[in-house]
Amino acid sequence: MSTDAKRLTKVIPKVGFIEQIKPHAELIAAGLSGVFIATGWMTDKMNDHVASIIFYLLAFVIGGFAKAKEGIEATYENKQLNVEMLMIFAAIGSAIIGYWTEGAILIFIFAVSGALETYTMNKSHKEISSLMELQPEEALLINNGAERRVPVSELKVGDLILVKPGERIPSDGFIKKGHTNIDEAAITGESMPVSKGLETEVFAGTVNLTGAITVQTTKASNETLFHKIIELVQSAQSEKSPSQLFIERFEGTYVKTVLLVVLLMMFLPYFLLNWTWNESFYRAMILLVVASPCALVASIMPATLSAISNGAKRGILVKGGVHLENLSHLKAIAFDKTGTLTKGKPEVTEIIVNENFSEAELLWKTASIENQSNHPLAQSIVKYVKANLDRDLLHPEKLEDVSGWGVKAEINGEQWKIGKADFVGKEAALSFAEGKAASLASQGNTLVFVQVNDCLAAIIALKDVVRQETKLAIDHLRKQGIYTVMLTGDSEKTANVIAEESDVDQFYAECLPEEKVEHLKKLKEKYGTIAMVGDGINDAPALATANVGIAMGEGSDVALETADVVLMKNDLPRIAEAIHLSKRMNTIIKQNVIFSITVIMVLISSNFFQLLDLPFGVIGHEGSTILVILNSLRLLKN
Structure with a gap:
């Protein structure tokens, strides 16, 4: 191998590795920042202050680079300061007054938050490429x-x-x-x-x-x-949540207010209250530290991550805190039928055999013929027969697929027809077994007729049956005051039968994907916060349109990528559990927010009246953060 070839061989894996870690760069940077903080703290304890400051500076630069870059770019683009900039200023303020550890921790917490946001955003766009592949x-x-x-x-x-x-x-x-x-x-x-x-x-x-x-x-x-x-x-995912819009409107005012008060505190006390320049600057820096939203950030993120971890242990995967938060506000839930309320595959529900034929013999030969087809109905019949008869299937002497109608075959000299009513003779099919066909069809069954030597021998009824846990799940939701709706592309007759068996409050039949979206928009107007539960590619627009999209774990990749919540075991009653978990999370977040704001206001007031020294300000600020985190960890328990 030539030298150039060897160099190329060495370079290619490196490029691949870089591409692999690139999406996780922010998370890696946050981790490194944490390592440098720990190292800086240890070197400080060893009285190597110069090395300690170097490690803290590395934590500042590596952990804060991404958020600082984002904050500067957003400030330049929107022509106003944001929370990212305030966090950077607070960290720098901590360093100025000699509290490198607090400033670095502030950067670290913000870096972890930013990494998680970036990861969630990257995941939310993958379903577009999955769709395009089809x-x-x-x-x-x-x-x-x-x-x-x-x-x-x-x-x-x-x-x-x-x-x-x-x-x-x-x-x-x-x-x-x-x-x-x-x-x-x-x-x-x-x-x-x-x-x-x-x-x-x-x-x-x-x-x-x-x-x-x-x-x-x-x-x-x-x-x-x-x-x-x-x-x-694409359109539904580009819409911003109400919480996000509120934060965007609020943050500019909050940052400006804090920075203005800090600036005033640097000068006004010197002129109005006879403070010294050192005292004024010292109090201003304390204000910048204690007014930073570190405790507020800690009020939400640990609680959210704990709740998400709790849900994951139960097979409920939530793709972000905002989706878990929205679950507690649900007033209505729409369900897709196939694969969601039902099992998604046809099953044999009833077999009626002409008294002149042996049921076992007829089913054996029917399965032998249907085994040559890949049609879902044929495969369901074969599966049923194999499960109930311990016999090897035959190979028909002749076989002809009559597209759109059924199949013709010859077995041991017998002429067989298996398919629709019109294929075997509609009048005979409708009158067979005292008109039982009409009754079976009215119950949502698809009928397969079997004819042997021009004699109608059997009717096999198949249906996509409702999951055993469906009615229990709907009843749990009804007890929580949630209105349930079924959206399906199936016929009115079949939809009506499934709706009754599922116990949903309302249904819409013969819906194309865009019609499902329109029904969801109307539900939004009437009920406010709604969810959509589905499993197929066709459900992707509806899942993205709803405030919370919930996908079945065995569904399509597109549905799983589009949805905000995934039920890994296809267990519908888990939806009620997820809603209960959401309510617990929101209660704890409210407790944390009220507590942290109260502490910040007390610290700010104490600082203004010169009752608070920096060490106590740091203890109050960091202590409140630790307390709200401990409160949040309660969500890890069932």
């Missing part, structure tokens, strides 16, 4: 009978594109040729594939499962329903 980059364009691959961005309204089985549909449009089953989970969230024929609408991002189809595009690539989902997520 958008096809190329399409198979049909032009004068010839086929060629073109970028999706070049498609125009009216173009004809060929979509083969297993491919994602690249653009919204209507089917002009072919018949197929399409997985629309990316748009509607529903687990059941939808049969599509001539002149039926299809959407970008959905998956063509069976037959090849020719689609005529109706929208440009940047106007598709799938693209709107991405835009809705």
Whole structure:
């Protein structure tokens, strides 16, 4: 290997390592700052004051660089001072009057807070890239009978594109040729594939499962329903929370007031109260230290982190304190149906067999035929039969997939048809078992009919069943005075059945992602703070629009990234636990804030009346910080 090659080999891993640690740079800097503070304190105890000051300076520079840079840039951009600048001034003021440790600790606390904020912001943008990965980059364009691959961005309204089985549909449009089953989970969230024929609408991002189809595009690539989902997520996440807006309005006034009072205290007591210059400057520096919001920061962050840790132990992951805070204010919660209130996969609920057939024999042969299909209904039937019959499945002599209808097969000379009612004869299907089909369908079941040698042999009913814990979870929320709503892309009939079984207060059926967002906006207007619970890609805009987005742990990556809270075990009753934890946290934060503000006001007053020396000011200031942290740690207990 050449020298250059060896150098290149050494450089590449270094570049990769730098890229890996870059997102965590602020947290690493805060950690180093803490190490230098501890080292500075120890060297000071060893009477090496010069080395101690050097270590404290390193803690100042390394820990405070990111927040100082942010504060200076924000001050320049907005033309007003902010809390970041006040914290820097307070730390410098501590150093000026010889209290390097307090100034460095102030920087350290602020550095940790900033690192956590940056980490949360980075995580909140990942779902956009996850969504974009589902958008096809190329399409198979049909032009004068010839086929060629073109970028999706070049498609125009009216173009004809060929979509083969297993491919994602690249653009919204209507089917002009072919018949197929399409997985629309990316748009509607529903687990059941939808049969599509001539002149039926299809959407970008959905998956063509069976037959090849020719689609005529109706929208440009940047106007598709799938693209709107991405835009809705971006728009909802760019909206600032009420707490954030309040802080932004408040901080400028607070900083100006504190700095103005400090400036006045440097001069006015000298002229009006006959203080010496040294006394005036000394009191001004004490004021700058005790008026810094160190205790206020400690009032919120430890309590938040303790509550988040407590939730994590119970399988409730919260992506930030503001989301946990908002949980206690919820007045309404909207739920997606599939995979949230229900299990998300169809299950066999009932089987009715013609008395002329053996049920075990018929199910065995039915599963043998369905085992050749990847359709979710077919796989559910196979799973059910395998769980109840200990027999190896057969291999049909002949098999024909009739796209959109069902399957034909031959086993031991018998002619089988499995599929829709129209496929086996609608009149016979509806009259079978004294019209039991209509009753099963009204209960939200999807029906599969089995015909053997032109004789209707069985009806197999399947349904996406409600989770066992769903009703318990809804009842817990109702006791807390929270209104519950179900939003689903499923039909009115199915939605009505699931709503009754789940015991939700209201439901909206046949909702596309943008319609879910509109319903959530109306709920916001009526109830104020609301939450959305979902698990699919199609739920991402709604999760981002709600004040609190809650995702099921087994849901899509996009839902998990978009949501503010994740239930890792898909345990819906944990929502009520999270709300209770939020109320505990907010109570402790209120206690901390009231206590810390009271201490700051007492210290400021004592300093003005020359009753407070710097050591006691530091003890009061740091002591109040320690007390509110200890109070916050109570949240670690269940």
